[in-house]
Amino acid sequence: MNFELQEPPINIGDEISIKSFEMIHKEAVQYVGFARFDENEKALVERLIHTTTCFDQIIDNIYFSKNAMNKLKELLQRKAKLIVDTNMIRSGLSKFYLDKYKNEVICYVNEPEVFEMAKKNETTRSYAAVELAIEKFKDEPMILACGNAPTFIYAAINTLIKLNINLDNVILLLFPVGFVNVVESKNYGKEFMKYFGIEGIILEGRYGASTMVVASIHAAYRLIRDYDTEFGKYNGK
Numbered sequence: 001m002n003f004e005l006q007e008p009p010i011n012i013g014d015e016i017s018i019k020s021f022e023m024i025h026k027e028a029v030q031y032v033g034f035a036r037f038d039e040n041e042k043a044l045v046e047r048l049i050h051t052t053t054c055f056d057q058i059i060d061n062i063y064f065s066k067n068a069m070n071k072l073k074e075l076l077q078r079k080a081k082l083i084v085d086t087n088m089i090r091s092g093l094s095k096f097y098l099d100k101y102k103n104e105v106i107c108y109v110n111e112p113e114v115f116e117m118a119k120k121n122e123t124t125r126s127y128a129a130v131e132l133a134i135e136k137f138k139d140e141p142m143i144l145a146c147g148n149a150p151t152f153i154y155a156a157i158n159t160l161i162k163l164n165i166n167l168d169n170v171i172l173l174l175f176p177v178g179f180v181n182v183v184e185s186k187n188y189g190k191e192f193m194k195y196f197g198i199e200g201i202i203l204e205g206r207y208g209a210s211t212m213v214v215a216s217i218h219a220a221y222r223l224i225r226d227y228d229t230e231f232g233k234y235n236g237k
Contacts, residue, residue, distance in 0.1 A: 024049050027158045033059045040069035044201070044219040054207075060094040063190065063202040071171050071199035072143070072220045076101050080141035080169075084153040084213065085109065085126050085176075089145060092214035097221040103143075127155040131181070145173040147210030150185035152176070157192045172200035173216055176198045177208035181196045 001066065010016050024046050028034045037045055041064050048058045065071075079102040084090060090105040108129040117128035126149035128222050134142065134156065142165075146152040153174055155175045160170065174189045176182050186202050201216060 005028045020050055021046060028059065031055060031059045037064070040071075040223055044069065044216055047215045047219040048212055049051055051211050052209070056236055057207050058203070060187060061207065062203045063204055065193055065199045065201070068171065068199045068201050069220065069223070072173075072201070072217075074226050075141045075143055075169070075171055076103060076217075078141045079103060079222065080143045081106050081133075081137045082145060082147045083107075083130060083137070083218070084145050084147070084150045085130070086147055088210040089213050092211060093217060094221065097218070101221070101224075106137070108132050123155070124149065124151040127151040130155040131159050134165065135160060135163065138163050138165055141169045143171050143173065143217075145175075145213045146206060147175045147213040148177065150176040150178070150181040153185040153189050157188065164198075167196055167198045170198060172198065172202075173213055174200060174202040175208035175212040175216075177206065177211075182206050182208070222223055
């Protein structure tokens with residue numbers, strides 16, 4: 001028996017990416033639920049599928065508020081702080097885009113002050129970290145993004161209400177994964193969004209990941225870039 005060395009059929013990065021999204025789109029349109037998304041939402045959904053290879057889990061469970069994609073793009077262009085629950089999200093985000101749009105990533109989960117807050121208040125560090133971040137940046141546009149710790153969601157909502165934050169300056173990206181508090185936290189987030197009219201994106205159920213937060217933000221950056229290239233500067237409308 002002989003073993004023959006092989007090379008990849010496609011071996012150029014750009015060509016691999018283009019082919020991937022062609023394959024994703026061709027398969028995604030076969031799902032009935034895919035038709036309910038507008039073009040911006042489809043772009044984000046396809047990027048989530050690209051990240052996970054999961055079609056039905058994404059298409060059947062992703063929730064967009066009415067103006068979520070425009071709000072996400074608007075806030076990114078307004079130099080919003082990206083308040084996140086894991087440093088994995090920080091590591092995954094494109095430095096090129098962060099620098100171009102002046103979006104600072106905030107993750108206080110490992111700060112000594114957060115350890116003390118969590119111990120004193122008997123909360124998780126994720127809960128304390130988002131409390132601290134929202135209080136510090138309460139007057140600035142904020143993207144609150146959760147990919148792992150559902151207690152982040154409870155803290156975000158409760159702190160936004162307690163500090164009477166201007167919710168026009170906020171969007172929620174809720175993608176925690178796991179078992180304990182996960183479904184409940186996403187339901188709490190959805191109820192909050194509907195009651196107060198706040199924009200957001202949720203992957204409902206137990207499925208999620210920090211990588212999905214990264215993919216969602218990158219999808220929005222890509223839409224801004226493509227709009228700028230074709231039509232001129234995006235104005236958030």
